[in-house]
Amino acid sequence: xLELGLLxxxxxxxxxxxxxTGLLPGLHVNNIALILLSLSSVIVAMCSPLFSYGISExxxxxxxxxxxxxxxxxxxxxxxxxxxxxxxxEEDTALTVLPAHDLLLQGRGYxxxxxxxxxxxxxxxxxxxxxxxxxxIIGSPLFLYSxxxxxxxxxxVAIALLMIATEKSxxxxxxxxGKIPSIIGMVxxxxxxxxxxxxxxxxxxxxxxxxxxxxxxxxxxxxxxLFGTATLLDSLRTKPNIPKQKIEQLxxxxxxxxxxxxxxxxxxxxxxxxxxxxxxxxxxxxxxAMNARQKSGHEQTIVTLSSVNTASAFSVVVVxxxxxxxxxxxxxxxxxLISVKEWTSLVVPEQLIYLVMxxxxxxxxSYFLTIKIGAVCAKYFVKLPYLxxxxxxxxxxxxxxxxxxxxxxxxxxxxxxxxxxxPILWGVRRSHCMGVxxxxxxxxxxx
Amino acid sequence: MxxxxxxxxxxxxxxxxxxxxxxxxxxTLIDISEIPQYEGKQIIIKGTVxxxxxxxxxxxxxxxxxxxxxxxxLFVEQITSVEYGDFIQATGTVQKYNDDWEIVVDQARxxxxxxxxxxTHFPLWQIxxxxxxxxxxxxxxxxxxxxxxxxxFFLVDPDEEHEIFVTYKNSMGLNLTSGKxxxxxxxxxxxxxxxxxxxxxSDEHHSVTILEENT
Numbered sequence: 001x002l003e004l005g006l007l008x009x010x011x012x013x014x015x016x017x018x019x020x021t022g023l024l025p026g027l028h029v030n031n032i033a034l035i036l037l038s039l040s041s042v043i044v045a046m047c048s049p050l051f052s053y054g055i056s057e058x059x060x061x062x063x064x065x066x067x068x069x070x071x072x073x074x075x076x077x078x079x080x081x082x083x084x085x086x087x088x089x090e091e092d093t094a095l096t097v098l099p100a101h102d103l104l105l106q107g108r109g110y111x112x113x114x115x116x117x118x119x120x121x122x123x124x125x126x127x128x129x130x131x132x133x134x135x136x137i138i139g140s141p142l143f144l145y146s147x148x149x150x151x152x153x154x155x156x157v158a159i160a161l162l163m164i165a166t167e168k169s170x171x172x173x174x175x176x177x178g179k180i181p182s183i184i185g186m187v188x189x190x191x192x193x194x195x196x197x198x199x200x201x202x203x204x205x206x207x208x209x210x211x212x213x214x215x216x217x218x219x220x221x222x223x224x225x226l227f228g229t230a231t232l233l234d235s236l237r238t239k240p241n242i243p244k245q246k247i248e249q250l251x252x253x254x255x256x257x258x259x260x261x262x263x264x265x266x267x268x269x270x271x272x273x274x275x276x277x278x279x280x281x282x283x284x285x286x287x288x289a290m291n292a293r294q295k296s297g298h299e300q301t302i303v304t305l306s307s308v309n310t311a312s313a314f315s316v317v318v319v320x321x322x323x324x325x326x327x328x329x330x331x332x333x334x335x336x337l338i339s340v341k342e343w344t345s346l347v348v349p350e351q352l353i354y355l356v357m358x359x360x361x362x363x364x365x366s367y368f369l370t371i372k373i374g375a376v377c378a379k380y381f382v383k384l385p386y387l388x389x390x391x392x393x394x395x396x397x398x399x400x401x402x403x404x405x406x407x408x409x410x411x412x413x414x415x416x417x418x419x420x421x422x423p424i425l426w427g428v429r430r431s432h433c434m435g436v437x438x439x440x441x442x443x444x445x446x447x
Numbered sequence: 448m449x450x451x452x453x454x455x456x457x458x459x460x461x462x463x464x465x466x467x468x469x470x471x472x473x474x475t476l477i478d479i480s481e482i483p484q485y486e487g488k489q490i491i492i493k494g495t496v497x498x499x500x501x502x503x504x505x506x507x508x509x510x511x512x513x514x515x516x517x518x519x520x521l522f523v524e525q526i527t528s529v530e531y532g533d534f535i536q537a538t539g540t541v542q543k544y545n546d547d548w549e550i551v552v553d554q555a556r557x558x559x560x561x562x563x564x565x566x567t568h569f570p571l572w573q574i575x576x577x578x579x580x581x582x583x584x585x586x587x588x589x590x591x592x593x594x595x596x597x598x599x600f601f602l603v604d605p606d607e608e609h610e611i612f613v614t615y616k617n618s619m620g621l622n623l624t625s626g627k628x629x630x631x632x633x634x635x636x637x638x639x640x641x642x643x644x645x646x647x648x649s650d651e652h653h654s655v656t657i658l659e660e661n662t
């Protein structure tokens with residue numbers, strides 16, 4: 001009974017920490033997990049009085065692992081809030097900025113957050129239902145992990161071609177006759193994709209180093225620049241008028257329900273793929289899912305993307321027990337804290353059962369908290385001086401980039417921001433900047 | 448110049464600038480003993496392959512050692528063509544896995560074979576002086592065939608001061624005769640049952656090549 005009580009306490013604490021980190025713009029969940037891992041010995045020392053109640057050190061380590069998982073899951077729910085209201089994304093929510101921010105400008109910021117919470121919670125349910133299928137597909141007897149890797153390159157090439165060929169913007173700078181503006185629009189989309197891709201190839205081996213010894217993910221300044229600071233600086237340039245936000249409970253008609261279920265399933269499957277294949281991130285998973293869905297409405301994009309993020313946060317834990325490889329910061333932390341036992345039979349390992357309990361409790365709590373906090377933000381956000389908030393966010397993000405990746409990270413941020421400005425100024429879709437991930441990954445799989 | 452044209456120019460110049468910086472700033476080359484100081488960082492490491500096998504998930508585990516016998520494990524996400532005894536260089540990220548340090552290498556191209564095990568050959572005395580250094584590695588040695596049996600023979604040096612036991616598979620179809628000078632390519636390992644070192648000529652990369660007859 002004491003063990004169950006401790007599990008709930010650690011889970012609630014994890015969710016609350018995840019709320020704080022999720023609301024802080026630009027902070028990636030992997031960094032949070034690794035910071036918490038470095039503090040684990042302090043947490044064990046703080047929990048030492050529990051030894052006298054018969055709680056073993058291995059169980060406390062399991063609780064800390066669960067706490068980190070709860071933080072990462074809660075973070076994956078709440079990070080949509082700064083993404084929507086300020087337009088400040090992190091790596092995983094980069095593509096959400098555009099639709100969520102657009103809904104904010106229509107006074108529907110709260111709806112964007114509700115849709116995101118729905119997508120995230122739906123993903124938890126889908127992942128739970130797929131727990132055993134994942135085990136048998138990825139592990140023995142099917143071992144489809146390798147087969148998935150073989151086709152991934154071709155799938156991504158098809159996605160890239162589809163993204164460019166479906167660019168609808170027209171550029172009239174050279175000629176406005178016939179189909180020339182449309183063709184130039186596509187050529188410019190290709191240019192943005194390739195430039196972002198070349199940028200991605202260069203930064204893959206680009207040495208960045210935290211001045212205070214934190215883990216240094218080079219994708220943090222790159223994606224923040226491409227999708228975050230470019231959008232924020234554009235807000236400063238264009239000074240948008242943020243309307244009063246509607247706070248109404250989310251209601252979906254039959255068609256919207258059907259679409260949302262499809263988006264949750266597609267997003268969850270993409271999130272599972274992200275947790276298995278090395279080198280691809282939630283953003284790439286979203287491109288996979290969006291192309292599979294072929295629904296480009298803002299609402300479905302938000303649902304899909306949130307499903308990808310949360311499904312990925314959920315399934316990295318499960319996948320860790322099947323292939324014994326950590327695929328995220330949280331999974332690395334779990335792997336270091338507990339001695340992971342491979343899931344080889346029908347029986348789910350005891351440690352995994354505890355961690356799945358953490359995921360379910362944290363997911364349910366996070367769903368309600370996201371809705372509540374989203375409503376509070378929607379109510380008071382219009383009263384804040386928007387441009388000052390945006391300026392402060394740019395300063396905060398720049399500071400975080402320096403803290404995690406040093407001077408070289410700031411250089412990457414500047415170039416990424418410049419590339420991120422191209423689609424904004426020329427009117428093509430900003431998702432072409434995902435070439436930063438797609439081109440290196442395509443080359444990784446094909447060469 | 449309009450802002451939108453200026454941004455194209457800045458983006459291209461910025462990307463080119465990053466490219467030049469990246470060519471001058473490579474990950475640090477470290478010794479195996481320094482690995483714990485580089486947790487989470489990208490590094491370059493060199494060593495000789497003493498063990499390698501593929502995992503059921505399409506990756507490869509490679510164990511390397513340096514000249515001081517410090518060892519570490521590389522986890523490569525793809526399959527490389529390394530063999531026992533190859534001297535390799537790998538670029539990857541340091542991480543801890545079940546209390547052991549390992550280097551995670553994303554792509555096979557990041558594992559470079561600097562020297563193939565069979566690119567040089569050693570005299571028997573050199574191996575006799577420091578057998579632990581070569582234990583578990585593929586080696587290439589020159590010597591004379593002596594005391595030939597169905598599945599093994601002895602390899603001796605010209606002065607007949609050193610000799611080594613060489614096992615081979617009869618199915619390899621080697622046409623061997625005592626007294627011939629040969630180059631043996633095989634895996635040097637300690638035989639626990641015989642309490643002695645020997646060379647095992649057993650896989651498709653191994654061979655016994657006849658050079659000349661002893662006169």
